[in-house]
Amino acid sequence: MAGVNSTRLGANKDRENPFKHNWLVSSLWLLVVCYIVYSFNAMDLSLGRISDGLGHASDLLARMVPPNFSRWSLLLSGLIESLEIAVISSICGIFISLFLGLFAARNLMPSWISTPVRALIALCRTFHPVIIAILFVKSVGFGALAGILTLVVASIGFIAKLFAEAIEEISLKQVEAIRATGAGFTSIILFSVMPQVFARFIGFSTYQLDSNLRNSTMVGIVGAGGLGGTLFSAFQRFDYDFVAAILIVIIALIMFGEFLSNIVRHIFR
Amino acid sequence: MNAIDHHWQRFTLKQKLSRYAVYLVLVMAFVQSIQSVEVIPEFLLDAPEQMADMFSRMWPMDFAYYPVTVHDAMIETLNIATLGTLITLIFAIPLALMNASNIVSSTWCHWISKFFLVSSRSVNSLVWALLFVSIFGPGVIAGVLAIAFRSIGFVGKLLGEALEEVNMGSIEALKATGASWLSILLKGYWPQVLPAFFSIVLFRWDINVRESAVLGLVGAGGIGVVLDDSMNLFQWDRVAVSLLAIFIIVILAEILVVNVRKRLI
Numbered sequence: 001m002a003g004v005n006s007t008r009l010g011a012n013k014d015r016e017n018p019f020k021h022n023w024l025v026s027s028l029w030l031l032v033v034c035y036i037v038y039s040f041n042a043m044d045l046s047l048g049r050i051s052d053g054l055g056h057a058s059d060l061l062a063r064m065v066p067p068n069f070s071r072w073s074l075l076l077s078g079l080i081e082s083l084e085i086a087v088i089s090s091i092c093g094i095f096i097s098l099f100l101g102l103f104a105a106r107n108l109m110p111s112w113i114s115t116p117v118r119a120l121i122a123l124c125r126t127f128h129p130v131i132i133a134i135l136f137v138k139s140v141g142f143g144a145l146a147g148i149l150t151l152v153v154a155s156i157g158f159i160a161k162l163f164a165e166a167i168e169e170i171s172l173k174q175v176e177a178i179r180a181t182g183a184g185f186t187s188i189i190l191f192s193v194m195p196q197v198f199a200r201f202i203g204f205s206t207y208q209l210d211s212n213l214r215n216s217t218m219v220g221i222v223g224a225g226g227l228g229g230t231l232f233s234a235f236q237r238f239d240y241d242f243v244a245a246i247l248i249v250i251i252a253l254i255m256f257g258e259f260l261s262n263i264v265r266h267i268f269r
Numbered sequence: 270m271n272a273i274d275h276h277w278q279r280f281t282l283k284q285k286l287s288r289y290a291v292y293l294v295l296v297m298a299f300v301q302s303i304q305s306v307e308v309i310p311e312f313l314l315d316a317p318e319q320m321a322d323m324f325s326r327m328w329p330m331d332f333a334y335y336p337v338t339v340h341d342a343m344i345e346t347l348n349i350a351t352l353g354t355l356i357t358l359i360f361a362i363p364l365a366l367m368n369a370s371n372i373v374s375s376t377w378c379h380w381i382s383k384f385f386l387v388s389s390r391s392v393n394s395l396v397w398a399l400l401f402v403s404i405f406g407p408g409v410i411a412g413v414l415a416i417a418f419r420s421i422g423f424v425g426k427l428l429g430e431a432l433e434e435v436n437m438g439s440i441e442a443l444k445a446t447g448a449s450w451l452s453i454l455l456k457g458y459w460p461q462v463l464p465a466f467f468s469i470v471l472f473r474w475d476i477n478v479r480e481s482a483v484l485g486l487v488g489a490g491g492i493g494v495v496l497d498d499s500m501n502l503f504q505w506d507r508v509a510v511s512l513l514a515i516f517i518i519v520i521l522a523e524i525l526v527v528n529v530r531k532r533l534i
Contacts (some may be wrong), residue, residue, distance in 0.1 A: 043349075043352075050405075084306040088302045127516070131483060131512065131515070148306075267284070268288065
């Protein structure tokens with residue numbers, strides 16, 4: 001027994017400690033700490049200001065607390081406009097990205113079509129919706145139209161990109177089989193490509209519908225219509241009880257939207 | 270002989286009906302919205318002219334403006350995004366642990382963490398920024414906290430899902446040695462979720478760089494403040510410089526994240 005034990009001990013000495021100290025990782029964490037100290041200094045953040053703010057926060061929450069629904073008609077009209085923006089922009093965006101996604105797929109299209117379409121999609125993705133909203137507010141004026149155009153651009157950037165990637169991953173055997181029957185281009189798309197990617201397309205679309213619903217309550221901050229405008233003006237007039245009411249409505253709306261898109265996803269599975 | 274039904278259908282009747290119902294509801298919602306939305310047609314007709322006007326005012330960009338204000342504001346924007354992402358982790362990691370059903374088994378904990386994660390995601394970063402501007406006053410701190418609070422939901426949800434996919438074998442082995450829960454977390458779960466953790470954090474950082482660029486529009490610091498000022502003064506040549514700077518930073522951030530993720534995974 002003693003001999004067995006001693007050989008085991010010897011083996012343990014030779015074996016590396018599985019949990020040994022990794023200097024690279026520690027130095028990375030040190031770097032993170034240094035960065036935090038640097039950025040607090042660079043941006044003039046101090047604990048005094050933060051504790052000062054926390055006092056204001058309790059004040060703000062106290063003023064928010066009974067949420068004020070007395071101006072419900074204003075709230076409702078903003079809500080309806082947000083919903084309209086979300087619905088129109090999602091449907092237009094989904095429809096346009098269906099085609100753009102097909103054109104951007106490199107396994108179906110020659111590169112002289114797919115490259116410019118991909119560049120267009122990338123351009124739609126780069127800017128935050130709010131910046132696009134500013135440009136549209138300048139060009140089509142205040143109101144829901146600017147919001148709709150903004151969210152169409154945002155939808156194209158998301159759905160068309162992912163849809164093109166989904167098409168590039170399909171199995172080409174089915175495409176070949178349909179082509180062997182002498183089918184035309186439209187039939188190839190409809191009967192060999194679409195059945196393979198349609199479920200994923202619905203997934204992206206419902207996700208974007210959700211995200212358009214969220215963003216439609218936000219583009220109003222720069223004047224592009226919807227509940228965001230109401231929210232922003234309530235903030236500027238310090239009507240924090242009305243702000244609380246609007247926030248509750250927005251959260252309820254988004255949860256309802258998630259519920260609906262779960263149902264749609266379930267149907268199309 | 271049994272007759273074989275040669276009529277093949279891809280979907281059952283119920284599936285078909287529910288699909289058509291979805292299409293019908295979508296079309297009805299679309300028509301209803303188109304009819305009732307307030308769009309002023311004159312504005313739409315005017316749009317190409319206004320667009321051309323905007324671009325002609327933007328064109329000779331005011332590059333001299335870049336070193337004066339834009340550069341510092343851009344650094345501030347990057348700092349807001351990075352610090353916001355780091356602060357998120359303080360809140361997101363505990364919530365992710367609470368949300369993972371293989372770590373905490375109480376349903377109450379799941380509901381509490383779900384509530385926080387969903388409300389963090391439902392409120393847009395601009396709205397968070399508005400809230401924090403009214404608490405801390407205009408400035409960087411509101412931007413950092415807006416980014417941090419907005420990201421909690423995203424990081425917490427994805428990290429929680431990554432934790433649930435962990436291979437339980439090594440966890441059980443650690444438990445069998447009598448390791449404390451802290452060592453189980455650090456030596457069992459942490460090494461397994463490490464790649465997922467870094468890719469989630471990097472992905473969120475990339476999103477945060479985009480978002481922090483607009484927070485200044487409501488007074489929360491960064492390049493948005495510069496953008497807002499020059500827009501209010503109708504200095505479109507300066508707006509163009511700021512937009513170009515944002516564009517370049519966003520592209521660079523994306524390239525960086527893609528390359529780092531390739532190395533990690």
